[in-house]
Amino acid sequence: MSQLGDSRRQRPFILASASPRRATLLREYDYEFEIVEAPVEEPARLADATTPAELAEGLSHFKARAVAEGFERGVVLGADTVAALGGTIFGKPTGVEDARRILQSLSGTRHDVITGVTLLDAESGKREIRHARTGVVMKPLTDRQLDDYLATGAWQGKAGAYGIQDSGDAFVKRIEGSFTNVVGLPMELLTSMLDEWEIKPRLADADRDSDCDG
Numbered sequence: 594m595s596q597l598g599d600s601r602r603q604r605p606f607i608l609a610s611a612s613p614r615r616a617t618l619l620r621e622y623d624y625e626f627e628i629v630e631a632p633v634e635e636p637a638r639l640a641d642a643t644t645p646a647e648l649a650e651g652l653s654h655f656k657a658r659a660v661a662e663g664f665e666r667g668v669v670l671g672a673d674t675v676a677a678l679g680g681t682i683f684g685k686p687t688g689v690e691d692a693r694r695i696l697q698s699l700s701g702t703r704h705d706v707i708t709g710v711t712l713l714d715a716e717s718g719k720r721e722i723r724h725a726r727t728g729v730v731m732k733p734l735t736d737r738q739l740d741d742y743l744a745t746g747a748w749q750g751k752a753g754a755y756g757i758q759d760s761g762d763a764f765v766k767r768i769e770g771s772f773t774n775v776v777g778l779p780m781e782l783l784t785s786m787l788d789e790w791e792i793k794p795r796l797a798d799a800d801r802d803s804d805c806d807g
Contacts, residue, residue, distance in 0.1 A: 669715060
């Protein structure tokens with residue numbers, strides 16, 4: 594194997610998030626990575642973000658940059674997800690009543706779930722910032738459904754106050770686009786970005802080693 598190949602393999606890949614859902618997705622796609630939560634709290638809004646996509650991208654870059662400052666080298670992945678209905682942006686609920694307000698607003702609507710994704714090289718400062726958008730059609734929710742769901746606490750830490758990968762999927766009539774984007778990390782987009790940055794799943798590394806050995 595070439596020294597260039599060794600260098601690529603040794604470059605750390607860091608997930609700038611404590612989200613178990615994002616970590617699970619990366620593991621399911623067989624990426625090897627470290628988890629480092631951003632050392633500073635993210636702002637609720639960014640002054641220069643005028644659209645939901647700009648907000649999601651800006652917050653993903655904020656997280657990646659905050660973590661990258663603690664590393665001399667490595668590629669940092671930052672991600673942030675918001676839900677949007679028209680011009681209204683819904684992030685993570687601040688409490689149970691805020692979660693109720695959000696779900697009542699989204700009930701019976703077609704809304705967008707947008708995830709901003711940032712890759713940032715800690716050594717060179719090179720960065721790539723993109724986003725994915727998925728349409729979600731939600732069923733009308735009854736007060737009983739809302740009360741039962743809110744009592745589970747599953748809304749905590751989730752943009753739009755629901756998680757499609759858990760009991761929140763009972764609220765969703767259909768999705769239009771990437772399922773993993775609604776979970777919190779658009780893997781179709783991300784795998785393409787990582788491939789361009791020469792960050793491969795472990796299986797791909799094993800195949801490359803086999804080719805070199807042969």
